Amino acid sequence: MFKSAFITILGLPNAGKSTFLNAALGEDLVITNPKAQTTRHRIKGILNGDGYQLVFSDTPGIIEKSAYRLQEAMMGAVNESLEDADAVLLILDGQYPKVEQFEAYKNRITCPLVVVMNKADLVTDQDQLQADITKVKEYLETEHVYAASALESFNIDGIIKTLVELAPDHPPFYDTESISDENVRFLVSEMIREQILTQFKKEIPYSVEVNVTEYNEKEKLDEIYATINVERDSQKGILLGRGGSAIKSLGIASRKRIEEFIKKKIFLSLTVKVKKDWRSDEQQLKRFGYLKK
Ligand SMILES: Nc1nc2c(ncn2[C@@H]2O[C@H](COP(=O)(O)OP(=O)(O)OP(=O)(O)O)[C@@H](O)[C@H]2O)c(=O)[nH]1
Ligand SMILES: [Mg+2]
Structure with missing residues (x-):
């Protein structure tokens, strides 16, 4: 059985x-x-x-x-x-x-x-x-x-x-070929957040929410557009870094991590937006999928 x-x-x-x-x-x-x-x-x-x-x-x-x-x-x-x-x-x-x-x-x-x-x-x-x-x-x-x-x-x-x-005797709940029921957009947004956890200090990793806004599957190169939401303008500045240097290295590290996981080359575009105090905002938390709508 x-x-x-x-x-x-x-x-x-x-x-x-x-x-x-x-x-x-x-x-x-x-x-x-x-x-x-x-x-x-x-x-x-x-x-x-x-x-x-x-x-x-x-x-x-x-x-x-x-x-x-x-x-x-x-x-x-x-x-x-x-x-x-x-x-x-x-x-x-x-x-x-x-x-x-x-x-x-x-x-x-x-x-x-x-x-x-x-x-x-x-x-x-x-x-x-x-x-x-x-x-x-x-x-x-x-x-x-x-x-x-x-x-x-x-x-x-x-x-x-x-x-x-x-484990109880029971037929499989999910397709026996899959490793997860999460969608690839979510997994990719997590991988970008992982690089933020690695590259940034103090409160920055806790203040970000990453959303993949567009994912275009192409034959040779998947195109991924992601937004990094932060709570304040000052955090946006830190994420971008002087002359955009911080976001550039974040983009490179994230791309490598994602390519390893999906086993395919990607193009990755990152944008930083301020969503004021989103961690305490019920509506934002619903939009980001932390609370039921
Ligand atoms: N040396 C050692 N480090 C470990 C082991 N398991 C996990 N770690 C390290 O412990 C740290 C935390 O691991 P995570 O798997 O992120 O821990 P978690 O329980 O999921 O943490 P949260 O998601 O924050 O609740 C990472 O740096 C891991 O590499 C282990 O068996 N040995
Ligand atoms: Mg964990």
């Missing part, structure tokens, strides 16, 4: 949720970054194997207090993803598991819970890690707690095997 499951990836910011998803898929589908709060939406990634389909949902890292409306919407995406989960994959940082922070989720998660003690490659005290695994098993009342490294693809296969064993 074929096995299929919806698996919600849950965890604190920066624990390695998105890196884990990419490692499981064997492809850089979702964006990752050392800065916290990289992921802003629920993003599905589909792993098709022999006799099974696991539909992972990557989610934004859990924050206790939202500072602006966008963060509230991000936490809404986390809660929504928990509702239809067949299993929850909780990613903890193996160096500092902080399992107590999941107290509130203990009663809410009624499906099987699998816990990853991630970043095991950075853990120096193996005895401590074993003690933490025992503690997490007791605290969250699950026998499925495993040390792994998403970055170095250590123990990912073992965790996938466990998830498949826990």
Whole structure:
């Protein structure tokens, strides 16, 4: 019998949720970054194997207090993803598991819970890690707690095997050839945002929203037009850089990342626009797809 499951990836910011998803898929589908709060939406990634389909949902890292409306919407995406989960994959940082922070989720998660003690490659005290695994098993009342490294693809296969064993008998939910149900425009806008996270400091990455406004598929070279929305004029200046130098290097890095993913050459045009305080603006958040219309 074929096995299929919806698996919600849950965890604190920066624990390695998105890196884990990419490692499981064997492809850089979702964006990752050392800065916290990289992921802003629920993003599905589909792993098709022999006799099974696991539909992972990557989610934004859990924050206790939202500072602006966008963060509230991000936490809404986390809660929504928990509702239809067949299993929850909780990613903890193996160096500092902080399992107590999941107290509130203990009663809410009624499906099987699998816990990853991630970043095991950075853990120096193996005895401590074993003690933490025992503690997490007791605290969250699950026998499925495993040390792994998403970055170095250590123990990912073992965790996938466990998830498949826990999956219900069910035909596939999605086409067994696809890796995601997200459209390419969205994935491309994320890849541009990933380069912004890498190239810009402080509040800039948190103040941008990237939209692909036009995507023309051509035989040899896809044409992509994207708008980078910022909250203030001063941020626009920083993104452009002196004589347009910053946006130019952003364009080059983004183009490379996108070409690697879609395996095709592209032409990329970036425009910067000011959408004043969009992160707190209900209408803008709806337009950008963070809130339901
Ligand atoms: N050394 C090491 N680094 C890792 C591992 N997994 C993830 N990282 C790094 O940790 C950082 C955060 O990874 P992400 O996958 O973006 O984390 P996330 O949990 O998705 O973060 P948010 O989307 O912000 O909630 C990145 O710099 C990753 O390269 C790991 O197993 N070992
Ligand atoms: Mg993430």
